[in-house]
Amino acid sequence: MLQDLSKIYGSGVEVRALDGINLNINAGEFVAIVGPSGSGKSTLLNMIGLLDTPSSGRIFLKGIDVSRASPDERARLRNRELGFVFQYHHLIPEFSALENVMMPMLIAGKSKAEAKEKSRELLVSVGLGERLDNRPNQLSGGQNQRVAVARALVNGPSIVIGDELTGNLDTKSSQLIYDLLRDLNKKINQTFILVTHDMTLAEKTDRILRIVDGKIVCELRRKGDTFSTSEVCDLGEDDGKIKRE
Amino acid sequence: MFELNIAARHVVSNRRGTAFTLISVAIAVGIIIMSLGLTEGVRMQIVDNTVEKNPHLIISPKKGENYINMYRTLSELVRMYPGTIAVSPRLVGQGAARFRDKVEGVEFTGVIPSQENPLMAVQESMISGNFSDLKFSSNSAVIGVTLAKNLDIRPGGEFYLSLKNQSIKLKVIGLIQKGTVKDSTLIYVPLETAQNLVGQGDVVSEIGVKLSDFTTAPAMALDLNGKNRYETTSWQDFNKEIARFVGNQNVTNMLFYIFILLISAFVIANTAIMVVSRRRKEIGILMAMGATRRSILKIFLLENMLIGFPAGILGCLLGFGIARLITLLPLDVTSTGGGNAGMIIVAKPEYFVYAIIFALALNFISGLYPAYTAARLDPVKAIGSE
Numbered sequence: 175m176l177q178d179l180s181k182i183y184g185s186g187v188e189v190r191a192l193d194g195i196n197l198n199i200n201a202g203e204f205v206a207i208v209g210p211s212g213s214g215k216s217t218l219l220n221m222i223g224l225l226d227t228p229s230s231g232r233i234f235l236k237g238i239d240v241s242r243a244s245p246d247e248r249a250r251l252r253n254r255e256l257g258f259v260f261q262y263h264h265l266i267p268e269f270s271a272l273e274n275v276m277m278p279m280l281i282a283g284k285s286k287a288e289a290k291e292k293s294r295e296l297l298v299s300v301g302l303g304e305r306l307d308n309r310p311n312q313l314s315g316g317q318n319q320r321v322a323v324a325r326a327l328v329n330g331p332s333i334v335i336g337d338e339l340t341g342n343l344d345t346k347s348s349q350l351i352y353d354l355l356r357d358l359n360k361k362i363n364q365t366f367i368l369v370t371h372d373m374t375l376a377e378k379t380d381r382i383l384r385i386v387d388g389k390i391v392c393e394l395r396r397k398g399d400t401f402s403t404s405e406v407c408d409l410g411e412d413d414g415k416i417k418r419e
Numbered sequence: 420m421f422e423l424n425i426a427a428r429h430v431v432s433n434r435r436g437t438a439f440t441l442i443s444v445a446i447a448v449g450i451i452i453m454s455l456g457l458t459e460g461v462r463m464q465i466v467d468n469t470v471e472k473n474p475h476l477i478i479s480p481k482k483g484e485n486y487i488n489m490y491r492t493l494s495e496l497v498r499m500y501p502g503t504i505a506v507s508p509r510l511v512g513q514g515a516a517r518f519r520d521k522v523e524g525v526e527f528t529g530v531i532p533s534q535e536n537p538l539m540a541v542q543e544s545m546i547s548g549n550f551s552d553l554k555f556s557s558n559s560a561v562i563g564v565t566l567a568k569n570l571d572i573r574p575g576g577e578f579y580l581s582l583k584n585q586s587i588k589l590k591v592i593g594l595i596q597k598g599t600v601k602d603s604t605l606i607y608v609p610l611e612t613a614q615n616l617v618g619q620g621d622v623v624s625e626i627g628v629k630l631s632d633f634t635t636a637p638a639m640a641l642d643l644n645g646k647n648r649y650e651t652t653s654w655q656d657f658n659k660e661i662a663r664f665v666g667n668q669n670v671t672n673m674l675f676y677i678f679i680l681l682i683s684a685f686v687i688a689n690t691a692i693m694v695v696s697r698r699r700k701e702i703g704i705l706m707a708m709g710a711t712r713r714s715i716l717k718i719f720l721l722e723n724m725l726i727g728f729p730a731g732i733l734g735c736l737l738g739f740g741i742a743r744l745i746t747l748l749p750l751d752v753t754s755t756g757g758g759n760a761g762m763i764i765v766a767k768p769e770y771f772v773y774a775i776i777f778a779l780a781l782n783f784i785s786g787l788y789p790a791y792t793a794a795r796l797d798p799v800k801a802i803g804s805e
Contacts, residue, residue, distance in 0.1 A: 225707060225798050246711050253709020260802060264704040266425070268432040278708045280421035325708075 175199070179231035181217055181388075191217040193388035195231070201332065202363040204356070206376040209385040215369045216337055218385060222367060223256055223335045224248040236332060253282050257326025257334040261341035263318040265310040265325075271297060271317075272306040275325045282329055289328075296324040300354060316347030323354060327364070336368040340375060352378050422714050425705075426721035429694075436694055440687055440723070441730045444781055447683035448734025448774045451676050453742040455773070458672055459765035460746070466633070469661055472597070474507075474538060474627030475636040477657070478643070479650040486510075486622035487649065494534075496646075497628055500639060505537035505629035510613040510622065516562075516606065518570040518578040525566065527580060527606040529613020529623075538627050541595065541607070547574050548593020550607070557612050560589040563602035567594055580606065582616050680777070684785040691723060691789035702793050703801030716794040723786030724779060731778030735771050739764065 181192040191214045199205055207215050220226040221233060224240060233241045240251060252258075257278075265274045272293050279289035297306055300320040310318050319339060326334045336355075340348035352375050358364045368375065376382050382394040382401065394401035430437050478497070480487050487493065490508040497506050510529035515522055528535075532553045536542055541550045546564060553559050560580070562572075572578055577590050589608065596602055614621060630636055636653035643651040695702070702715055742764040 220799050223707070225802075246713075249706065249709050249711045251709075252707060258704075258707045260704075262700075264700055264802070266428075266701055266704075268428040277421070277705075280424070281705075281709045281714070 175234040177232040179228050182229040190388050201365055203365055204359045204379045205367045205381045206379040207369045207383045208376055213385045214388040215385055219335055219337050219369050224252050255332045257331040259322045259326050259336040259339045261338040263322040265318055267310050270307045270309055271321045274321055275328050278329045293328055296328055300324050315343055319351055333365045340372055422717040423721055426718050429722050430725050440690055440726050443686050444730035444778050445733040445737055447679050448731055448778050449737035450679055452735050452738025452770055452774050455770050456742045456764040460763035475630045475633045475654045476628035476640055477652050478626040481648045486619055486624055488622055490623045502631045502635055504631050507534040507538040507627045508623040509625050511624045512582055512617055514580055514582040516578055516580055518572045521570045523569050525606050526604045527608055529608050529610040531610050538629050544595050544597050546594050546596050552592050553609050557609050558589050559592040561593040561595050561607040562591055563605040564594045564596040565603035585616050587616055680781055683781055687785035688788055691786055695789050695793045699801045702796050703798040706798035712794040716790045719790035719793045720786045723782040727779040727782035731775035735774045
């Protein structure tokens, strides 16, 4: 839960990247955050992901206020409770797919054997059971991104955060990734919060939040095959494709 | 420990960077090992050529006197000191040697050959004849090779040794070459012969002492001076400049090593900073995965330290190898006019330990700032950086 969250950059000329955000995300939700460039989407994601600290307001994770947690506490929470998938896979090039997925568990202090077993299972579940020992330069963009998804899931996080995770992929690969996420959301009730420009992805989610100039201006919630909203919600980018009630 | 895993993988995969750091550290270590080995070699040569070719202690007459009367008793007293390996009473005087029409100023030393030889290793310097043969005839003499040349006299020839109004005829039974200027003035005669020439009775002018460890000479001199009124001087007292040189070597060497350490550390740190810069995104992702700043610091420090050990070994080999080549050059280090040609290198086992420690210390120090920089990165900026 985010409570009256704000983030201001700059000391001379202030830039209000987030302006009094109030947001509650429940376990198992599949949320998309959309908005024009510079609206504060990535800043919001960095706040939720505990990669950055707010200028004011509070962040609650599983009911605990983590807004003023120390850097080491935030690191521990990121490791245990959060998973990240970025636009670029950011896999460590010297390590294989299996070793990359193992990394968060090793950081958590788990044994190599346990990490290996869990990582293998995950890579099989994302369709890369035959590619365990391949390094990133031996995999396609889509395959690398699937490894990144597996890595984000390996510690069983409460939330997986994605920032334009299909930005570098072709349509087919993007489709595969999103279907994978949707599948995980349904199967294991994994919570996803995804920032995206891609309305095809947004359409697959259950809740779409539009952010403009650091404020959440409107919200769409899925009802069956359509979305409902309590106010006029011009998503701008969807060209009216997303069916509303 | 995942940090070690990542650091090791970085070292292995970044071959160029690793090789550069390895060679830089090895060169620094090599310079220091070479310097240590050669410096110790020079020190040993100086010690060998000066200390070991001179008595460690000289006992001189009491103040106001020219001779030592009770030299037998005194010699026995000195022999009882632990570490004493040779004691030789001597009667030294200045005179003139005359052979046919040639006359040369000389310094004669009356000795007991069996006691003088352990003190000065005289036989090793003999180029003809036997030093111990002095005991067989009171009219025998061993003279310096240059003196023989100046007098134009050969072994078997007879010459006159004069002191004031006294003159004795001596037969050359051997020639000696010490490799110093003394070769042109030195004459050894039996002690009794010198005593007859000097005419002061059963006396000597000094007692030379050799010890198993020359560094104990000052302490022994102090002790002897406290026990009797004879004046005992150590090697360190009458060779102050050389003793100071040997001592100062350590200070100047240490400053040199610190200088090498600093220069090398800067070069290696620069490389490490470039590595950190190239790895910004990776650092950001590791932080996103939950790696703490301390873990990031560890990774980059470990990367440097892993290179330290093999670099130390390589540096040792390099240092000793180059030093060995230098020792093959014909350089006379000691400048004593006839010291051993060429330098020697000393390879003590502890030098290898110093080399490894130095390499590890160098890598640690040079890795500190880059590792700190990596640990202080903002993960958001790092992940988003180009």
